[in-house]
Amino acid sequence: MSVITIERKILEKNDEVAGQNRDIFLRHGIFAINIVSSPGSGKTSLLERTLTHLKKKLEVAVIEGDVQTDLDAQRISALGVPAVQIVTKGGCHLEASLVKEALASVDLSGVQLLIIENVGNLVCPANYDLGEAVKVVVASVTEGDDKPLKYPTMFRNASVMVINKVDLLPYVTCKIDVLKRNALSVNPSLKVFETSCVTNAGIAEWCDWLQKNASKE
C-alpha cells in the first residue's frame, strides 16, 4: 500500500477561473456583483427596477443563471439592457467557468456594472466564487426572519443584504428588525438595504450605492 499526498483545495479550479474573471473585470473597469437568494425572493424584479433606474446613468450588462428557460434574459432584454442567459440544465449554482463562457458573448467595452443573477438557491452558490467584487444576498420578508440563521454560510459570504418585498410587511409575521438582527449576528459587517419592487421604496438608495461603486472602478 502507498499513499500519495495531495493537499489541494477541491474547488481550486473554480477559484482559478474566478481569478481570471476578476482580471477581466479589472481590465475593463467593471464593478461585478453576484446576486444570490432562494427562489422567488424577487431577484429578477429587483433587477428590472434597478435597470430602469440606472440604465441612463450607467452602462450595465446582465448575466442570468437559471436551471431552465431564458425567460429572465427576455425580461432584462425587454428593458434594452444586454443580457446573456446561462441555462444550467439542472445545475443548482453558477460556476466561474460558466460565467467566463458567458462573458465571451458580452461586449464589455464601456460596461461599468455587471450584474450576475445566480440560480435561486441559498446553499450551493455560497461555495463558488465567480470573480465578483461583491456578493449580494436578497431575502424577502415572505421567507421569514430566520433565513440568515438557517443558511448562515450564504449570509456570511455576502457583503450586502437586500431585504425585498417590504411593502408586504403588514401582512406577514416576519419582523424586519429580527431579520436584520439575525443577519448581523451571522455577519456583523453586512450592509443592508430595504426595497419594494411594487412601491419602489428603497430602490433609489440601492441604486445610488451601485452607481457609487461602479463609478469608482
Add this chain to the structure above:
Amino acid sequence: MHELSIVQNILEMVREHLPSEASRHLKSVRIRVGDGAGVVKDSLEFCFNAVISETPMQGAVLEIEPVPFVVKCNSCGKTSANESGVFLCLFCGGNDVIMVSGNELHVTAIELFDEKELMV
C-alpha cells in the same frame, strides 16, 4: 445538491495524480471537509460511489475527515467550537468573531493498492 460537482472536481484531481492505467489501484481518497463548508457528507459519499461505479475505480472509498467549526472572538480573545455553525462567541456572546476553521474543502491524499494486494 452541488456535491456531484464537488465529487467531479475531486476525481479530476485524483486523475492528475494517478495514471489512468493505474485507476484500479485506487483504494481510497482522503478529503477534509469543514463543518461550515455547506457540504453534506452522505451526499458526497453517494455521488462518489455513483460516479466511480462501473469504472476501474469502483470500490474505492471516500474517507472524510471532518473539521470542526471554530471561531475566535475579537472581544474576549477566546476560541470556541459550535456545531450549529453560528458566528457567535460561546464565552461572551459577542459576534465580532473570525472563523478559524470549518470552511475546509481539500483533497489531502490518495491511497493505492500494491500490485500484490490486487492479486489476492
